[in-house]
Amino acid sequence: MARTVIPFGPQHPVLPEPIHLSLVVEDERVVEALPTLGYVHRGLELLATKRDYNQMIQIVERVCGICSMIHSLCYCQGIEEMMKLEVPRRARMLRVVWSELHRLHSHLLWLGLFADSFGFESLFMQLWKVREKVMDLNEATTGNRVIVSVNVVGGVRADLDEAQIRWIKDTLVEVEASIRSLQSTIMHDSTVCRRTRGVGVLTKQAAYDLGAAGPMLRGSGVAQDMRQLKYAGFDEIAFEPIVETDGDCWARSTVRFREALQSIDLVRQALDKLDGSELAVKVKGKPEGEVITRVEQPRGECLYYLKGNGDKFLERVRIRTPTFANIPPLAAILPGLDFADVPVVVLSIDPCISCTER
Amino acid sequence: MCIEATPVTTAQLVAEVTKIKADGYRLVTLTSVEIDAENMEILYHFDKDLVLKNLRLTVKKGASVPSISGALFTAFLVENEIRDQFGITFEGLVLDYQGKLYNEVVQTTTTSPFCRMQVKSTSTAAKEVV
DSSP states (O other): OOEEEEEEOSSBTTBSSOOEEEEEEETTEEEEEEEEOOSSOOOTGGGGGTSOTTHHHHHHHTTOSTTHHHHHHHHHHHHHHHTTOOOOHHHHHHHHHHHHHHHHHHHHHHHHHHHHHTTOHHHHHHHHHHHHHHHHHHHHHHSOSSOOOOEETTEESOOOOHHHHHHHHHHHHHHHHHHHHTHHHHHHOHHHHHHHTTSSOOOHHHHHHTTOOTHHHHTTTOOOOGGGGOOTTGGGSOOOOOOOSSOSHHHHHHHHHHHHHHHHHHHHHHHHTOOSOOSBOOOOSOOEEEEEEEEEETTEEEEEEEEEESSSSEEEEEEEOHHHHHHHHHHHHSTTSBGGGHHHHHHHTOOOHHHHTO | OOOOOEEEOHHHHHHHHHHHHHTTOEEEEEEEEEOSSSEEEEEEEEEETTEEEEEEEEEETTOEEEOSTTTOTTHHHHHHHHHHHHOOEEETOSSOOTTOSSSSOOOOOSOOGGGGOOEEEOTTSOEEEO
């Protein structure tokens, strides 16, 4: 049986960002897969020694465009913990609102790209049409569609008035109805099921042992979500992780679909809990000590390690992004697949190379 | 304020990690931190039911450290990253990029199987595929 090495990426129709996989195939079956990174590495962690701890918020927001708000949330939480700052309740709830809007538009973006990866272009366009409404919410409430820049150390810099809250709730009714109208297609359409059911199976034990994160982990039956840590305003919000047990591409897709609907519910809960407290507390002093802080990004668990020495520059910022965690499980499930399934399986981890190569 | 981390030596590392794995923890990541001009720390972060457990290994810069990728495959990527960025080598890495995970894209193949077919001219000016 002939063995051939087929280069997959860094430029490929299903990859918005560059990653390279060397796929060793026997006939059309993958037998080995070697990931290669480094096409867009930016060295953002090193900038911590050249930008002060407030300027670093802008840097970490640019680790990833799609979940920029959640990166800065994680970073700010770490600094606040080091400086023993108590973030006002309104700010904590607003952080939930914008972080869940980010998760919602990220999952809609991914569901569209996933549909496109197996040639379902009309579904792709429907999903992105819905996503635009969420992007409009971001733009109208923060001034930006993607990098919303709302977090500051000690709270948030933007607020929502009553008219905006009503408009967000009204828009989310439309968004929810639109998403639900696509449910039967995404979960039960024969085209979708044939390309995703039983493809790229990651067992529960393997997902745990290989350190998978986010929908990759929950799609394999592990009920772990960093929102269970009750950061930001999640301590007052009813939340249960969404879990599927099949471990295949369909399960990962279904987790994200259900999480998109769940995010709408979480935004509503957070909006209902907005009180009249301040947006931010005054910050005095400089960060000192070391902390680890974790949040749940759309792609999974994100960990920040921060170390300060009482100077305005941090000694170390270490960012473990979810896609970085999901590459070893991806490399483990590719062998044994048909070559034609590789694009679908690669996309099923929702790869964010921008995050990975921070 | 410092994080809770159990100090370990290079001699204890793999045994300790194997024990942590047996206790049901999963690896989250490794963090390398420069301590001073000569020394570095590597922090090993593990998670079980949302609770973190950390190991702290102090080593000289440029030192060689036992890889834990044999016990926990997922460590191979972050160990390669630390080698790229901080020059620490890991003995026994299951997948060793030789310090080129980011620094230089690994050259894998220069030929595509689809390029094995060539079009050449014949004496009759017709073309055939060989």
